[in-house]
Amino acid sequence: MWTYIARRAIQASFTLLIITVLCFILTRFGSADPMAQYANNPNMSAADKEALRERLGLNAPLPVQYFKWLGLALQGDLGISFFSKQPVGEMIAQRLPNTVILMFTTEIVTVSIALLLGIISAVKQYSATDNVITAFSFIGFSMPIFFSALGLMLIFAVKFKEWGLPYMPTGADVWDKKDPLEYIQHMVLPVSALVIVQVAGYARFVRSSLLEVLGLDYIRTARAKGLTSRVVLFKHALRNAALPLVTIVGLDIPFLLGGAIVTESVFAWPGMGRLFWEYAQRGDFPVVLGVLLIISTAVVIFTIITDVLYTLVDPRIQFT
Secondary structure (H helix, E strand, O other), X not given: OHHHHHHHHHHHHHHHHHHHHHHHHHHHHHOOOOOHHHOXXXXXXXXXXXXXXXXXXXXXXXXXXXXXXXXXXXXXXXXEOOOOOOEXXXXXXXXXXXXXXXXXXXXXXXXXXXXXXXXXXXXXXXXXXXXXXXXXXXXXXXXXXXXXXXXXXXXXXXXXXXXXXXXXOOOOOOOOOOOHHHHHHHHHHHHHHHHHHHHHHHHHHHHHHHHHHHOOHHHHHHHHOOOOHHXXXXXXXXXXXXXXXXXXXXXXXXXHHOOOHHHHHHOOOOOHHHHHHHHHHOOOHHHHHHHHHHHHHHHHHHHHHHHHHHHHHOOOOOOO
């Protein structure tokens, strides 16, 4: 196993190198110009603007800029923000815990509900219950995240307050982070918005995988031996049907670390997604590249972890 992990780690290093090159190029050509805010500033002459570009390192050729940034990043230095003048590493460290808590809570709730709905839907195939769950899955899967986020905010925050009912908070900028209860209250709506969208797709994967496994010969053999339906389902069928779900979860988690940009923006959740969006609009290259590097590294690491988890879920899978 360790030989396999070492080989994958070497492959991951080259993959990350290619990703950083692409991200650097796309960031330079796709983001806003950080000098745009000074374009109409009457107090800055052309010479001042040119001196500022030189100080920010924007006049150097792209290869020089890239290797300088990469060399510092390998040492753990992600640079200084153009606008906040703070180290990018510290800015990400401040936002990362909020995103991790929000997204891992979302993933736990999503997987739990999806397993329950998927199992019920598969066991009661083509029944009224299955049709209701299927309809919910299609609606949730096709619903844009901003629609569910704004809808939840309208109902459980605005309307509940108008009706005199206990209502949920809508923003995260004014709450006391040291109060666990208030922290949880502010998580309810963003977690719910994400769960509505994600659980629909997860439940469909669980249902289809479980139905495929339930039709295999070894399941019929287990039933012929007199095993109860519960034992057949949970001991024999569900473990093999969980492989596709492990793949999806393993690939989703690193992207969630980047934060759901729309969700964090709508609910003013101070996470990495909101940080990325705010500074991408300003053309703050160091912050954007720092967030992308964290996400890319997480994708590669969790891909390897997912491969290792395969052997725990299904012992028939061996490392090669």
